[in-house]
Structures are given as C-alpha cells and as structure tokens.
Amino acid sequence: MSTLPRYLQLLWGLEPTGRRGPKPGRSVAEIGAAAVAIADRAGLSAVSMKSVAEAVGFTPMSLYRYVDSKDELQAVMLDVAYGPPDLDYGNRDWRSRISLWATEIAERRLAHPWTVELTPSTPPLTPNAIAWMEAGLEALADTPLTSQQRLSAMLAVDVWGQNHVRQSTRMGLVGPVDPESPQGSYLELITELIDPDRFPHLAKAGPEGLGDDDEDFYVEEFERGLGLLLDGIEALIARAG
Amino acid sequence: MSTLPRYLQLLWGLEPTGRRGPKPGRSVAEIGAAAVAIADRAGLSAVSMKSVAEAVGFTPMSLYRYVDSKDELQAVMLDVAYGPPDLDYGNRDWRSRISLWATEIAERRLAHPWTVELTPSTPPLTPNAIAWMEAGLEALADTPLTSQQRLSAMLAVDVWGQNHVRQSTRMGLVGPVDPESPQGSYLELITELIDPDRFPHLAKAGPEGLGDDDEDFYVEEFERGLGLLLDGIEALIARAG
DNA sequence: AGCTAACTGCTTGTGAGATACACAGAAGTC
DNA sequence: GACTTCTGTGTATCTCACAAGCAGTTAGCT
Structure with missing residues (x-):
C-alpha cells in the first residue's frame, strides 16, 4: 500500500487525529478556491505559486505544506471548480x-x-x-x-x-x-x-x-x-x- | 485577411520568391524533426528551445527565425510526428x-x-x-x-x-x-x-x-x-x- | 508545570527556461 | 559597388517552480 499524497489526505479529511503543532492557517480547499478565482479572472497563465500564495496571504513556499507540486495544485483546482x-x-x-x-x-x-x-x-x-x-x-x-x-x-x-x-x-x-x-x-x-x-x-x-x-x-x-x-x-x- | 504566422508559411512552402539575404541554414521541418527526436528519446520535458537549438547546431535565439514561440514549435512537432x-x-x-x-x-x-x-x-x-x-x-x-x-x-x-x-x-x-x-x-x-x-x-x-x-x-x-x-x-x- | 516532538509559515537562494534587443556578416537587387 | 534584407549570434532580463534551513507554536507525556 503506497501512502497517499498529502493533498489527497487533506481533501478527503484523512489526517491522523491528535496532531501537534500549530493549526494550519488555511485549508487546501481554500487555496484551491483562491487559485480558481485567479484563473477565472486572469486566465490559467496567471496562476502561479506566487499569485496563489499572495491571494491566501502566504508566501509561495508555504503552499508546499499543502501541495507537493503545481500539478497537485491543479488537481485541487479542478476539484474545486467541478x-x-x-x-x-x-x-x-x-x-x-x-x-x-x-x-x-x-x-x-x-x-x-x-x-x-x-x-x-x-x-x-x-x-x-x-x-x-x-x-x-x-x-x-x-x-x-x-x-x-x-x-x-x-x-x-x-x-x-x-x-x-x-x-x-x-x-x-x-x-x-x-x-x-x-x-x-x-x-x-x-x-x-x-x-x-x-x-x-x-x-x-x-x-x-x-x-x-x-x-x-x-x-x-x-x-x-x-x-x-x-x-x-x-x-x-x-x-x- | 490576416497574414499567416511564419511557421505556417514555411511549412506550406509559401515564402515569397526572390528573397535577399542568406539562405536559411535549416528548414522548419528539420527543426521539428530534431525536436521530435528529443521528445522520443528523453520525453517532452527535455524539449526546450536550447536543447532543440543544440540538436540542429543553432543557438536558442536562432530558432525564433523559424518559429515565433514554443507553442508554434510544438505545432511543428505534431506535424512531423504524424x-x-x-x-x-x-x-x-x-x-x-x-x-x-x-x-x-x-x-x-x-x-x-x-x-x-x-x-x-x-x-x-x-x-x-x-x-x-x-x-x-x-x-x-x-x-x-x-x-x-x-x-x-x-x-x-x-x-x-x-x-x-x-x-x-x-x-x-x-x-x-x-x-x-x-x-x-x-x-x-x-x-x-x-x-x-x-x-x-x-x-x-x-x-x-x-x-x-x-x-x-x-x-x-x-x-x-x-x-x-x-x-x-x-x-x-x-x-x- | 515542564519538556519535547511534530508541525506551522517564513527567508533566502538556485537553476532553468522563454524570450527581447542590438549586432556582424551573407546574399541578393540596382 | 552600394544598398537592402535576411541570416544566425551574444548578451541580458524576467519569471517560475522548487530546495533547504529556521523560528515560533502547540498537543501530549512525564
């Protein structure tokens, strides 16, 4: 059994309970929604890690806590859009x-x-x-x-x-x-x-x-x-x- | 009548006759073929302006004499591949x-x-x-x-x-x-x-x-x-x- | 209560890639 | 032979995605 990519765990609500550390500031869904909004407004090419991060009040690198690559971000975008x-x-x-x-x-x-x-x-x-x-x-x-x-x-x-x-x-x-x-x-x-x-x-x-x-x-x-x-x-x- | 993009003129052999200046060293088809070879060998992600240019003995910028953008190069690649x-x-x-x-x-x-x-x-x-x-x-x-x-x-x-x-x-x-x-x-x-x-x-x-x-x-x-x-x-x- | 491990978001840095611009030489035209 | 037009080139910019290490936070254990 290969383990699930993080964004899927998050989307499906499969995180283990009793986690330590600070609560995540945003959810994958929120990030996806922000990306969707950008794409709707300015086209797909305007969706960059940077622009999405800014939209949710993050720095670009923080997004990688939720998503391992831009590909995964796009998967989330599709999920939100549908x-x-x-x-x-x-x-x-x-x-x-x-x-x-x-x-x-x-x-x-x-x-x-x-x-x-x-x-x-x-x-x-x-x-x-x-x-x-x-x-x-x-x-x-x-x-x-x-x-x-x-x-x-x-x-x-x-x-x-x-x-x-x-x-x-x-x-x-x-x-x-x-x-x-x-x-x-x-x-x-x-x-x-x-x-x-x-x-x-x-x-x-x-x-x-x-x-x-x-x-x-x-x-x-x-x-x-x-x-x-x-x-x-x-x-x-x-x-x- | 909007004028044709260069790569289409070249592919269809529609260049005006009696051109001045040096002859082009390669053809769009050759360039496309080189790109195809790279994609076949190393995958699509290995196809960059640089790699293609090297394959035909050019510097990257020279490709832009034949093709206005990478998108157009990809269109040529498809044509060659089919x-x-x-x-x-x-x-x-x-x-x-x-x-x-x-x-x-x-x-x-x-x-x-x-x-x-x-x-x-x-x-x-x-x-x-x-x-x-x-x-x-x-x-x-x-x-x-x-x-x-x-x-x-x-x-x-x-x-x-x-x-x-x-x-x-x-x-x-x-x-x-x-x-x-x-x-x-x-x-x-x-x-x-x-x-x-x-x-x-x-x-x-x-x-x-x-x-x-x-x-x-x-x-x-x-x-x-x-x-x-x-x-x-x-x-x-x-x-x- | 105090400690610690696991987690948060941030800062800084790197390497690649597409493409703009100005140039030196070649090959036609007059 | 001068002028023009086209060739390929060198250099530079700008934007990305992504890497690695850091300081603050919190839940559970002692």
Whole structure:
C-alpha cells in the first residue's frame, strides 16, 4: 500500500487525529478556491505559486505544506471548480440520465473554461472528481452492460463533452471571451490555406461546418454529438441485453 | 485577411520568391524533426528551445527565425510526428474506412506517445494535420450525412482515439514505459480511497474494469470504443438516409 | 508545570527556461 | 559597388517552480 499524497489526505479529511503543532492557517480547499478565482479572472497563465500564495496571504513556499507540486495544485483546482455533483435522476431512463449528467458537467466546465485546458498528468482521485465518475456510472446502472463497458461508455461521453467545450470556448462561441485567443481568425486562415483541389472535403466542410457561429450552435452541436454517442451505447445495450 | 504566422508559411512552402539575404541554414521541418527526436528519446520535458537549438547546431535565439514561440514549435512537432497519411481505402465501406483511419492515427500516436500529452492552443493548420482531417472526411464521403455531421463524427472518433492512447500509455499498457509516471500505483490508491458504501458503482468498476492490464487490453478496448462510435454514426446515417 | 516532538509559515537562494534587443556578416537587387 | 534584407549570434532580463534551513507554536507525556 503506497501512502497517499498529502493533498489527497487533506481533501478527503484523512489526517491522523491528535496532531501537534500549530493549526494550519488555511485549508487546501481554500487555496484551491483562491487559485480558481485567479484563473477565472486572469486566465490559467496567471496562476502561479506566487499569485496563489499572495491571494491566501502566504508566501509561495508555504503552499508546499499543502501541495507537493503545481500539478497537485491543479488537481485541487479542478476539484474545486467541478464541485460536488447535484443530480436528481428521478425515474428517468438511462439515456436521459447520462444526458443530464453530461449536460451538468459541461455546465460546470463552461463556468470555468480553463478546466478543459489543463491536462492532469494523473487520473483524478479528488473527492468531487470521484463523485462525478460515480454519478456517471450510476446513470448506466440498470443497463445490462458490464461494469467495464459502462466505464468505457462513460469515459467516451466525458471525453467528447470536454472536447466540445474546449472547441466551443476557443472559438468564442460560448462563455467569457478569452482575451489571449485569436478566435475569429481561424476561419480566415483555413479558407486561405485549404486548396479545394487538394482538400475537397475539408473545403466544403470548413465554411459550411464552422460558418454559422450562432449562439445556439453550441447547443445544437452538443446534442448532435451526444446523440451520436448515446446511439452507440444503445446499440451496445441492444447487443448485450 | 490576416497574414499567416511564419511557421505556417514555411511549412506550406509559401515564402515569397526572390528573397535577399542568406539562405536559411535549416528548414522548419528539420527543426521539428530534431525536436521530435528529443521528445522520443528523453520525453517532452527535455524539449526546450536550447536543447532543440543544440540538436540542429543553432543557438536558442536562432530558432525564433523559424518559429515565433514554443507553442508554434510544438505545432511543428505534431506535424512531423504524424507525417502524411498513407491510406488506401480501396473499395471498403465507410465503416471500414474510418476504422482504418482511426487505427492508423492511433499507430502514429503510439509511435510518439508525447503527441497525446501536449494540447495545442490553436486548431491545427499544418499540412499533415490538415491532410489527416481531409482523409477522415473522405472516409465518410459517400454517406448521406451533411458535411457538418461528417465533421462532428470524425472529430468524435478522433478525440476518443486520442484519449484512448493517452490513457493506455499512461497506464503503461502500451508503448515504451515513461520512467517519470507512477503507473501502477493508481490502482492501489483507488481501492484505498473508494469506500464501497459511498461509491458502489465505482468500487465495482475499478478493480474489474482496470484490473487486467493485459497486453491486448489496449486492442480490445480500442475496438470496443470505436465500435460504439461507429454504431452511433450508423444510427445517424440510418436516420438521414 | 515542564519538556519535547511534530508541525506551522517564513527567508533566502538556485537553476532553468522563454524570450527581447542590438549586432556582424551573407546574399541578393540596382 | 552600394544598398537592402535576411541570416544566425551574444548578451541580458524576467519569471517560475522548487530546495533547504529556521523560528515560533502547540498537543501530549512525564
């Protein structure tokens, strides 16, 4: 049994009782929240050990009492940004359940667009992240799929949704406009580069597929893609059931 | 019309003719190849402006004649790593075509596992990346889907495949073992953390779903997930046709 | 009550990395 | 042959993440 990294112990409330020494001035959650606030306000690049430390009234090195590396800090940030899942599945069917699940996650991600930009180097083990995974599996609980199939299906939905949010926010379709992204220029560039003779399919898809940066393009495309995945799962269920 | 970034001009061979001054000593492609070699040998973190410069016989600052930032260098690296698509669709049906497409991309990614770790901040506009997208769309060309639907479907497949490679390499199922990743410990940690009462579904899926790190788990799971997506696309086609 | 071990946050320091700027020589143009 | 434009270079700055040792604090033991 390998011992848990400190930030996980702290997040899960697993510290041994009867500790000596001064009480910690802040909690990991507070530190994470401060980092989240900075990222929300000034972008991910503004989150440094120094800036976070200042925000909580620490010196940079003090943060290392709570977190062993910046990577771990980012894991905490994700946990704080997602928050606990709050889903009422009622007596919906599985299709409607994962839809709800996927939509809710997407909402949290949209609220903190930087969440889809950082790529954790280790699988998430923080409480909220775990809780969301649990909720996703629960959505598929009454299907005849094996737990492995459920896991795969859920992962597919999750990854797809994450990517959708990423693409949408980068193109400025949704959410607060990131000042440091060129957003609009992509379309200009692509039409400039794509020679219709060499890339006929792309040439057709480019303007048509990306052209209407309507407000609700995000929603339409979300439903389109999610539907595709759900149909795939449905086929899997049909075969298994 | 916004003007193209230099590295794209160079990659696409769009430099204006009749230039004065000395010829460039190297090409962007060479620089990219050097960076790729370093990443393959020593990991992504070993790729710095300095190390790449040394590899091509330059000083760090010289690289900025070819590439405006490290981000752009990474875009070049991806282009070099993917290489041009070399697919023979023959007279397969669409299902078999995208399968081939997805499999081929996955192979390239496996050959350079770091490709799935870096997240380009801008959509890919480099020649090979574009060519791969074109090939993906071509695979769906004779379906009754709109170009927008084709684009979405292709993107879904691509994102899923990328994630699959990422997960697999991180868990050490496939490819060269990254010395700086803890790999095995995840399973221990998760079983240590997941209280079966609070997270019943995960508790069941965890050991069962991730347990058999067999060699061919990668392939099985690849086919499973890809099949799910293809079934989704098929449903879409059925509805559209 | 006094002692001690374990813990707190702080101070100072280091090494790496990306990138700005001004320059000397090369290769075209007139 | 003079002018211009582009090449690669040397030097310097600025920001980070992170290392190591320190002084004050507190819970439990004697």
